[in-house]
Amino acid sequence: MTATQAAQVLGVSAETLRRMDRRGDLSPSKRIGNRRIYTPDDISRLRELLGGKRRKVSATIALVNQKGGVGKTTVAINLGGALATQGYRVLIIDFDPQANCSFGLDVLWNDIESSIADVIGFEAAGPSKTLTEVIRRVSYHPNLYLAPSHLNLAAAEMMLHSAMGRELKLDKALDSVRSDYDFILIDAPPSLGLLSINAMVAADALLVPIDGAFALEGVRQLLNTRKGCAELSRHPIHVLGAVLNRQRTITANSAAIRDMAVQIFGRRMFDTVIPERTAVDGSTAARQPIVFSRQPEADPYFELAEEVTRSVAEIVGN
DSSP states (O other), X not given: OOHHHHHHHHTSOHHHHHHHHHHTSXXXXXXXXXXEEOOHHHHHHHHHHTTSOOOSSOEEEEEOOSSTTSOHHHHHHHHHHHHHHTTOOEEEEEOOTTOHHHHHTTOOGGGOSOOHHHHXXXXXXXXXXXXXXXXXXXXXXXXXXXXXXXXXXXXXXHHHTTSTTGGGHHHHHHTTTGGGOSEEEEEOOSSSSHHHHHHHHHOSEEEEEEOSHXXXXXXXXXXXXXXXXXXXXXSOOEEEEEEEEEEOSOOHHHHHHHHHHHHHHGGGEEEEEEEOOHHHHHHHHTTOXXXXXXXXXXXXXXXXXXXXXXXXXXXXXX
């Protein structure tokens, strides 16, 4: 990335990076003519040199859709991985009792000692945990972190129904770590239950993956639920946008679905379209996000990451 792009990631000015280069504090590893080109490794070293400085404002994004099977978890994993490879520190919170997001990042629920369930209310196995205690670094990239899920999260949801401030449990848990990450992605369950409400209340913005007409049926209800969550939240909850996912081909049908989605989301409909690809499904089954491969099927997720970064800068701020 250029000096300007690297500066945005690091939360400093481009001139600050240029001064550091001139002083020899940390020169970028690549140059094209007189242009400085910063690699992800350069960004990681600069973070340490700058004392862990982050973006001026971190962004918490909940990936939501009450319809199952839209590929929401695959988007969460690969979007998080794409942002991480661009130099951002990313935390993914698996907030679905099925723990598919954890599985896709090579963390099996029976291999963990504590999970997000222990943070929001499941106490059968002992005292509750802080979010910091359950977060683990993902092996695929040093900038990517995971708060894993567990089957106990379903029991935790039941316990929440009788808890005071039940809608704010996740939001308050995030207070201790928000400044540690540039992006926090919450993979919400396919429902509009208490877990999804917690995810939306904790979020600065919502990202809605859509795979077809059925996925659009409940979107208006989802957006109405967002309005109710905004009344409970301690901060605004924006609609970051919607992305067409798992599209087989560019056909009249997919064009019609996009037209329907645009009627709902307007300019918040992302340009990126993620095709349905066997390679993506295979990488998910192998518990290795495709964005960490060199396969061309990973490209749409990097395009989506660019759009998300721009949209966050626009509606959440830097």
